[in-house]
Amino acid sequence: MAEPNKQSGKARRRRRTVLKTSGLAATGFLAGCLGSGDGGTLTLGGTLPLSGAYADTAVFIEDAYRQWEQDVNDDGGLLGQEVEVIIEDDQSEPAEGVSKLNRLISQEGVDLLIGGYPGSTAAGQMQSADENNMVYVSMGGHMKSFEQGFEYVFGAPPLMGQWWYDGFFNWLEQQPESEWPTSAAAITVDNPVGQAVYESVTENLDRLGIPFDMDERYNLPLDSAQGLVSSAESEGSEIFFANGFFGDGVQTIQAIHDTGYEPKAVLQGIGTLTPAWEAELGELGDYVVSGTSMHPDLPFEGIDRLNEIAEEEYNRGTTSEYFLFGYSWMQTLQQGVEGAGELDQGMIRDWLRNNCVETVGGEYCFDDRGLPDPIEYVTQVRDGVARLVGPEDVATHEMAYPWYEQF
Amino acid sequence: MAIVEAVLLGVLLGLVYATLSVGFSLIWGTLDVIHVSHGAFAILAAYLAYTANESLGIDPVLALLGIVPLFFGLGVGLYELLFRPLAERAQEVAFVSLVLTFGLAIALENLLVVQFSADPRVLQTGYTREVVDVAGVPLTTGRLVGAGLAVLTLVMVYLFLKRTYTGRAVLAVAQNDQGAALSGINERRVSAITFGVGLATVAIAGVATVMFWSFSPSEHIHWMVFVFIVTILGGVGSVVGATTAGLITGLISELSALVVPFVWVDFILFGLLVGLLLVKPEGLFQQ
Numbered sequence: 001m002a003e004p005n006k007q008s009g010k011a012r013r014r015r016r017t018v019l020k021t022s023g024l025a026a027t028g029f030l031a032g033c034l035g036s037g038d039g040g041t042l043t044l045g046g047t048l049p050l051s052g053a054y055a056d057t058a059v060f061i062e063d064a065y066r067q068w069e070q071d072v073n074d075d076g077g078l079l080g081q082e083v084e085v086i087i088e089d090d091q092s093e094p095a096e097g098v099s100k101l102n103r104l105i106s107q108e109g110v111d112l113l114i115g116g117y118p119g120s121t122a123a124g125q126m127q128s129a130d131e132n133n134m135v136y137v138s139m140g141g142h143m144k145s146f147e148q149g150f151e152y153v154f155g156a157p158p159l160m161g162q163w164w165y166d167g168f169f170n171w172l173e174q175q176p177e178s179e180w181p182t183s184a185a186a187i188t189v190d191n192p193v194g195q196a197v198y199e200s201v202t203e204n205l206d207r208l209g210i211p212f213d214m215d216e217r218y219n220l221p222l223d224s225a226q227g228l229v230s231s232a233e234s235e236g237s238e239i240f241f242a243n244g245f246f247g248d249g250v251q252t253i254q255a256i257h258d259t260g261y262e263p264k265a266v267l268q269g270i271g272t273l274t275p276a277w278e279a280e281l282g283e284l285g286d287y288v289v290s291g292t293s294m295h296p297d298l299p300f301e302g303i304d305r306l307n308e309i310a311e312e313e314y315n316r317g318t319t320s321e322y323f324l325f326g327y328s329w330m331q332t333l334q335q336g337v338e339g340a341g342e343l344d345q346g347m348i349r350d351w352l353r354n355n356c357v358e359t360v361g362g363e364y365c366f367d368d369r370g371l372p373d374p375i376e377y378v379t380q381v382r383d384g385v386a387r388l389v390g391p392e393d394v395a396t397h398e399m400a401y402p403w404y405e406q407f
Numbered sequence: 408m409a410i411v412e413a414v415l416l417g418v419l420l421g422l423v424y425a426t427l428s429v430g431f432s433l434i435w436g437t438l439d440v441i442h443v444s445h446g447a448f449a450i451l452a453a454y455l456a457y458t459a460n461e462s463l464g465i466d467p468v469l470a471l472l473g474i475v476p477l478f479f480g481l482g483v484g485l486y487e488l489l490f491r492p493l494a495e496r497a498q499e500v501a502f503v504s505l506v507l508t509f510g511l512a513i514a515l516e517n518l519l520v521v522q523f524s525a526d527p528r529v530l531q532t533g534y535t536r537e538v539v540d541v542a543g544v545p546l547t548t549g550r551l552v553g554a555g556l557a558v559l560t561l562v563m564v565y566l567f568l569k570r571t572y573t574g575r576a577v578l579a580v581a582q583n584d585q586g587a588a589l590s591g592i593n594e595r596r597v598s599a600i601t602f603g604v605g606l607a608t609v610a611i612a613g614v615a616t617v618m619f620w621s622f623s624p625s626e627h628i629h630w631m632v633f634v635f636i637v638t639i640l641g642g643v644g645s646v647v648g649a650t651t652a653g654l655i656t657g658l659i660s661e662l663s664a665l666v667v668p669f670v671w672v673d674f675i676l677f678g679l680l681v682g683l684l685l686v687k688p689e690g691l692f693q694q
Contacts, residue, residue: 054525059524187669219670220629223633224661228664284536
């Protein structure tokens, strides 16, 4: 069972922040009129799904924002001023996230913006931020959101479905061609996330000349995966893509085991990196491959410290990817502000466009779209934990292949 | 083989849909209350069974021995505190109940998030992942147990309504509450019992459903989609209707995937529903 999210240290900080936020809200308009930098506190505002469908993973991002806030203030603040992170609950509704962000910008007058989650909310907020000429660092909403001509948005890292399986296929390409799967089956959730991940499938299959046997879309909820899996099995598909979320992924993985289907590889869209995959599936979810833009085993500065903090303060074995995402976005924003030397959004934007940043996720150098170079980490679940299996310079485990020989 | 598998899976799925819906249909048909929080209560029951299993080592089916009476009492209490006053004051009970129970569903969802977190859960026991061969189709014991619970529930509700005095009184109130009162039926008591039975069935349905799917606090919205389809298709207030419509829904979901792209399955399902409503707006077995 997942650990309850009740930590005394976090509760104290939350109470303190609520009190501060209440006071701040009461004088927020006045503070905004005074202009940035004149008061003693810099306000960073944004939204997260603290309730609703995405609350289970957003809580890690909230923890990251609070941790960053504490770290920066302990280190003397940002531009010599204490930072105050204001997080409003968008209830997992993108429209609510956009509305609240607009309010934070126009009425609360926050000095800086923090990234939202998930991608559907972030995509909407990217537009708001850009329209208000404010820098916005987040996961984005896959490739389409970064190709809108926005000037003020950055993914550091982005969560990019279009890159999702690149690392796995790069690894596969290094293997003898006789070991490649001869055909593929894919089931894809019919929404922007599924579509983004699906593009990674089709591009790479085309590149390697692997044809589809089965290619199905589905709407949530997926009431039964067994028929689809049986269909893939009867076609003899040697690689199976489950381009969906946790719930449908669980069904699919269970159905693969139940039917005795033996593909060479099983790849899952979203879900293997959430704590619930580990906690609820156990061995059943082992050897499933996925992609990621972030991982607690990456060899970059700061990750070990955050892992220690995760264990001591948040009672988790290692910090989650979502925590690291949030922390990396804040580090990026921080370096942009420090690099610019002031709170001018245009100068922060220009500094980020022309310089690279170093975060717990590594080095990011941004192109005109606000994207770093493609991130091609590969994970594979081992004993319930998603481990890094590629690329070689970051891998902590070797890829176990083919899938069916592992059981 | 694909057809056999689709039929078996469709029947199992359909039984779960039927059990999720029968209480909802009964409440709507008898009390004119559109209980949108029905799915949220199913999730609550699932969490209680999950907790009993994980923390106390109590099998989720056995846990129902405590959960079902609890939910029956909860249903009676909710009727007395919320819906009886509503029925006495509101002119459009159905509409107002829809809004009220929507709020109740959201409140319950948030309560579940606070208590259990929003993390998805998978109900697992020593037998849920065992696979048995049924006519050449691999089926998990968990699904078979869930379907068994569904069948038991549907049969018990049917027998309750048809073979007991209170059950026949429920049907009488559903058909004509004033006529029932004139016949000496205590309409208030019968209505409270109806709500209690409705919630008791959804408790079983919640456990049966999570033998099939993972669950989280927000899942109730998805489940309610099927509940509405089955209830409207089967006819409000009809146990036979809910059972038949549940099976039809399950079978269409599985069988249509054999002949059309899977993404069209929902289109076919809703198309069938619209078509039926045009021909028979009261549903298949409206009481």
